[in-house]
Amino acid sequence: xxxxxxxxxxxxxxxxxxxxxxxxxxxxxxxxxxxxxxxxxxxxxxxxxxxxxxxxxxxxxxxxxxxxxxxxxxxxxxxxxxxxxxxxxxxxxxxxxxxxxxxxxxxxxxxxxxxxxxxxxxxxxxxxxxxxxxxxxxxxxxxxxxxxxxxxxxxxxxxxxxxxxxxxxxxxxxxxxxxxxxxxxxxxxxxxxxxxxxxxxxxxxxxxxxxxxxxxxxxxxxxxxxxxxxxxxxxx
Numbered sequence: 665x666x667x668x669x670x671x672x673x674x675x676x677x678x679x680x681x682x683x684x685x686x687x688x689x690x691x692x693x694x695x696x697x698x699x700x701x702x703x704x705x706x707x708x709x710x711x712x713x714x715x716x717x718x719x720x721x722x723x724x725x726x727x728x729x730x731x732x733x734x735x736x737x738x739x740x741x742x743x744x745x746x747x748x749x750x751x752x753x754x755x756x757x758x759x760x761x762x763x764x765x766x767x768x769x770x771x772x773x774x775x776x777x778x779x780x781x782x783x784x785x786x787x788x789x790x791x792x793x794x795x796x797x798x799x800x801x802x803x804x805x806x807x808x809x810x811x812x813x814x815x816x817x818x819x820x821x822x823x824x825x826x827x828x829x830x831x832x833x834x835x836x837x838x839x840x841x842x843x844x845x846x847x848x849x850x851x852x853x854x855x856x857x858x859x860x861x862x863x864x865x866x867x868x869x870x871x872x873x874x875x876x877x878x879x880x881x882x883x884x885x886x887x888x889x890x891x892x893x894x895x896x897x898x899x900x
Contacts, residue, residue, distance in 0.1 A: 666725075666726050668726065671700075671725045673722075676719065677718070677719055690763040693724060694763050697726050697729075697730065698727075698730050699722055699734045700734055700735065701734055702765065703739065703745075704719075704737070704739065705720070705739045708741030709741050720767065733750035733751075733754065736750060736771070757777045758774065760777075795889065795893070798889075798890055799886065800886060801885065802846075802880045803846070803879055803882065811839060811840055811842075811844055812843070816840055817838065818838060819878045820839050821881065821884065822881045826857065826870055828871070828872070850877060852876055852888040852892055854897075855871055856871065857870060858883070858885075873897065873898070
């Protein structure tokens with residue numbers, strides 16, 4: 665939508681620069697535009713009312729490919745800026761990894777790429793045949809009040825209800841019979857972990873095992889072994 669000699673400025677959640685779901689968008693963005701400037705803002709900077717969230721801004725011009733690293737600026741909780749210069753080798757690593765720019769976890773990760781390049785990835789665990797690992801999400805929580813009730817076959821849980829190796833709150837709501845179809849993963853014991861804490865929190869990963877029959881909202885990640893092996897699940 666930007667004119668040939670124009671420029672676009674975008675404000676976005678920081679995940680756009682690094683998550684799996686945004687890869688196609690990032691590839692298109694860098695291939696069809698010149699991205700000139702990227703800035704990252706820590707959640708503690710509290711740029712928005714009533715919410716603290718990591719965010720990024722970037723400026724792009726259409727009609728040319730991004731052939732070199734854009735300017736990158738990091739802002740801390742006091743909104744003090746730090747300019748970061750990416751070397752040609754750093755930029756090559758960014759392109760090779762689907763244009764992932766790890767501003768949330770530290771650009772130092774780019775220097776470690778050569779050390780873990782030959783190691784298996786989480787995705788490889790999911791490709792071990794019919795008894796391998798499955799990982800994903802279950803039910804969309806958007807407007808969940810429309811499909812939950814006080815009784816039903818499947819208890820419904822959300823991220824805030826999960827504690828470290830246990831439940832902070834037992835489920836009191838159920839997916840109604842006329843609600844969305846529950847996924848087949850519900851038939852298994854599963855590991856669930858919260859998707860709400862910040863990367864810099866000491867206990868970022870809060871996970872537990874839930875029994876068959878329970879359904880997880882999409883504020884929880886879910887993983888289980890397709891063969892139902894509880895020993896492997898507990899080891900994981």
